[in-house]
Amino acid sequence: MTNRSHADMVAEQSQSKSATSALAASWRRSMLKHGLDPADRRRPERLSQSELQQRRSARERFLHVAGPQLDQLYGLVGMSGCNVMLTDADGIVLDQRVSDSDAAQFQDWGLWQGADWSERMQGTNGIGTCLAEGRQVIIHRDQHFHTRNTGMSCMDAPIWGPDGRLLAALDVSSARADQTERYNRLIAAQVAQAARSIEATFFRASFPRARIVVASGGDMTEAAMLLAVDKDDLAVGATRAARRAFGLEREGDLRPRPAADLLGRDDELSGFDRAERAAVARALARAEGNVSAAARALGIGRATMYRRMKRLGLGEK
Known part of the structure; x- marks a missing residue:
């Protein structure tokens, strides 16, 4: 294809009302909206x-x-x-x-x-x-x-x-x-x-003090559905994919919401809750059942630790 014929083709497709492809739409924007010359x-x-x-x-x-x-x-x-x-x-x-x-x-x-x-x-x-x-x-x-x-x-x-x-x-x-x-x-x-x-x-990196949760449904074949959850179990950040999946603000700051409300609770623990339960259980085991020590290891307060233990069905040893 010669230089001239390429420019002619682009000009023709840009002005054609019957051309509906994504490529033709971009050519049309380039010529009609931005006033560019393909040559x-x-x-x-x-x-x-x-x-x-x-x-x-x-x-x-x-x-x-x-x-x-x-x-x-x-x-x-x-x-x-x-x-x-x-x-x-x-x-x-x-x-x-x-x-x-x-x-x-x-x-x-x-x-x-x-x-x-x-x-x-x-x-x-x-x-x-x-x-x-x-x-x-x-x-x-x-x-x-x-x-x-x-x-x-x-x-x-x-x-x-x-x-x-x-x-x-x-x-x-x-x-x-x-x-x-x-x-x-x-x-x-x-x-x-x-x-x-x-x-x-x-x-x-934008939420260094938060726990990053991979929401159910996110995988390596799609955009990551990540939530940033603070020490009070509030979701304070979300990737674009997570925002869309959970119906959150499309852009800008996120209004804090309980992570459990977003991720949902079934009769059985969800994947998120199972992971959290395992983390809390490990902390308690390492602290030999000392709730205060386990809370410090997780970077949360003792009261928050007790709330999590109750929600996750973990009794004090």
């Missing part, structure tokens, strides 16, 4: 070094948490000519992992720290469209809006913050001309797993 060959705009540093400083804790996962993901895909990038919610690249041999190519394409890859600026692309739609995407070569970007494949997954708001996008981009869509799907699965891990780790 525009300008590189993405980049922040100045001081502007980039300000953004990085504001997200220092998040970048620190995400760093090991970027390293691990790069270890899996880096040798195949891929560039691993982490952006903020605006599509600005904050951090990346790329080999020295591939750096010049990616820098020429603008896949570099400080570059703005929002859909508003670059049209349909992995980072921008992932953030615009809040979902995992694969944008393969000529699915990009701008003709100049059709030489790359991009696999992206969103990362949601502890407040339920979109926090970042995790991206793997490839410059390989022989990269197949099947291989893209394999990389996309790794990207999604790394994004979930970053999200869960940052959630835990």
Whole structure:
């Protein structure tokens, strides 16, 4: 496909009322909402070094948490000519992992720290469209809006913050001309797993004094359903998936609620309660039945300990 025919195809699909695919919808936003030209060959705009540093400083804790996962993901895909990038919610690249041999190519394409890859600026692309739609995407070569970007494949997954708001996008981009869509799907699965891990780790780091509970139904194939429970057994934080599952506030601070009310109580102990009962029983055993000592070991008050023991059916030894 020539450069001109790609631009013509995008323009035609963008203005077609019969085109209903997600890709066509993104092309339409790019052209009609953002006023972009698919034939525009300008590189993405980049922040100045001081502007980039300000953004990085504001997200220092998040970048620190995400760093090991970027390293691990790069270890899996880096040798195949891929560039691993982490952006903020605006599509600005904050951090990346790329080999020295591939750096010049990616820098020429603008896949570099400080570059703005929002859909508003670059049209349909992995980072921008992932953030615009809040979902995992694969944008393969000529699915990009701008003709100049059709030489790359991009696999992206969103990362949601502890407040339920979109926090970042995790991206793997490839410059390989022989990269197949099947291989893209394999990389996309790794990207999604790394994004979930970053999200869960940052959630835990955001509630250092709380007990983190994996709610029933959460597993490694879906976004983590985590609750942060304080010393009084009140749920004070929830991941986006948990917020949706339990009908909590969509975004922002969480109104504290009894964790037991959210997780439900059957005649028999739930998975959560069984885990809590085991933890309390272990603490009592280690303290040789001394409730005060067991409470101190769990970091709770003696009165709270007695309430938990009563609720969980544990008598004082």
